[in-house]
Amino acid sequence: MEDLSLHILDIAENAMRAGGKRLVIEIIENEGDDRLTIRIEDDGRGMDAQTLKEATNPFFTTKGGKKVGLGLSLFAQAARQTGGELTIESSEGVGTEVIAVFRPSHPDMKPIGDIAETMAILIAGNPAVRFVFDHKTAESHYHFDSFESD
Numbered sequence: 001m002e003d004l005s006l007h008i009l010d011i012a013e014n015a016m017r018a019g020g021k022r023l024v025i026e027i028i029e030n031e032g033d034d035r036l037t038i039r040i041e042d043d044g045r046g047m048d049a050q051t052l053k054e055a056t057n058p059f060f061t062t063k064g065g066k067k068v069g070l071g072l073s074l075f076a077q078a079a080r081q082t083g084g085e086l087t088i089e090s091s092e093g094v095g096t097e098v099i100a101v102f103r104p105s106h107p108d109m110k111p112i113g114d115i116a117e118t119m120a121i122l123i124a125g126n127p128a129v130r131f132v133f134d135h136k137t138a139e140s141h142y143h144f145d146s147f148e149s150d
Contacts, residue, residue: 001074003113004038004102010071011040011098012122012131018044020095022130023122027115029104029137035084036102036112047090055088075100082106119144 001007008025015023020042028037047055056076075098076086083103090096102109115135123131123146131146 001078001110003111004078005113005115005118007071007075007078007100008038008040008115009118009121011075012042014071015040015042015044015096016126016129018042018046018096020044020129022132024132024134025119026134027112027136029135031104031138034103034105036104036109038100038102039097041095041097043095046092046094046096047088048092052088052090055090056086072098078102078110081108 001010012023012025022043024039024041026037026039026041028035028039030037056072072086072088079086079100079102083106084101086098086100088096088098115133119131119133122129129146131144133142133144135142
């Protein structure tokens with residue numbers, strides 16, 4: 001995947017496939033600490049301990065008919081190649097939280113990409129799902145909730 005917004009799209013689609021009806025997508029840019037954190041949380045089925053253990057294995061998938069599951073493994077690789085990491089917490093019947101931390105100054109850092117387009121695609125294609133999006137920097141905070149109107 002060429003940019004981080006495509007990773008976000010992939011993880012969000014997996015969350016909805018797992019029954020997620022509320023997705024929280026958060027991007028936190030901290031220039032002072034040279035950190036970019038992407039957090040994606042859903043209220044889907046969650047994963048059992050064995051699935052959670054295998055989640056970043058590219059040769060493991062829960063999708064029937066497929067032999068590989070590259071989404072989380074590629075996201076983890078993108079984080080690790082900048083000196084960052086990916087963590088996953090999940091509980092059956094509760095949901096899943098994926099957190100990827102990147103070092104933006106690293107030469108292997110991927111661009112963030114077109115987050116607005118990614119969110120528009122997710123919202124337009126899944127109107128029954130509540131998307132909460134936050135983008136925080138030292139100077140600003142943008143918040144959007146697809147179920148709230150002004």
